[in-house]
Amino acid sequence: MARDSRVPQATVLLSGGIDSAAVLALLKSQGMQVRCLFVDYGQPAAEQELVASSSIASHFLAPWSSVSISGLKVPANQEIKGRNDLLIAVATSCNQDAVIALGTHAGTPYVDCSITHHHAWQDLYDVQYSGVQRLLTPFIERAKPEVFALARELSVPISLTYSCEASGGPCGVCVSCKDRSALDDVSNPRV
Known part of the structure; x- marks a missing residue:
């Protein structure tokens, strides 16, 4: 299927979690042509x-591809320093779209999820690509519960998402599992 060059195009870094799935749903709802990269x-x-x-x-009928990077030492259940830098750089190298979209949101302690980090990348893009390339982080000022509410509003198939940092999860103890558990409690209050 040919892409219409008149319609804005974006590559979404789709990790499989709620945040990136919500970015995909949001951009599609805004009429963008979206491809996904894992x-x-x-x-x-x-x-x-x-x-x-x-x-x-597949649910959103968006083209999907994956890239593998080997040789990195990835700690289990710890911050992966430079992770979003790596993801953004890979997405930029793999795609010619002028927009790279990432599901970072407010309320995390990680520097690479901050507005400052977003601006630093945009500044780099402006130097390297003369203002043509954009980093889109639509949830950078929204807390996780707001992102979750939007995901539900946009009919993101929550059951297809995966939110655990461990292999074979959910482990119930990592930051992602705790976030997911808190969201489940909010969306399914106990009587």
Whole structure:
């Protein structure tokens, strides 16, 4: 299927989690032509994330591809320093789209999920691509519950998403599992 060059195009870094799935749904709802990219950088949950990412892209009828990077030492259940830098750089190298979209959101302690980080990447893009390339982080000022609410509003298939940093999860103890558990409690209050 040929892409219409008159319609805005974006590459979504689709990890298979709720945040990136919501970015995909949001951009599609805004009429953008979206393709999805999954990056396997040796993370423990790569296999589960890949399945979720592919399934979500298929649900939204979005072209999907994956890239594998080997040789990185990825710690289990710890911050992966430079992870979003790696993902953005890979997406930029793999696609010619003028927009790279990432599901970072407010409320995380990680520098690479901050507005400052977003601006630094945009500044780099402006130097390297003369202002043509854009990094899109539509949830950078929204907390996780707001992203989850939007995902539900946009009919993101939550059951297809994967939110655990461990292989074979959900482990119930990692940051992603705790976030997911809190969201489940909000969306399914106990009586």
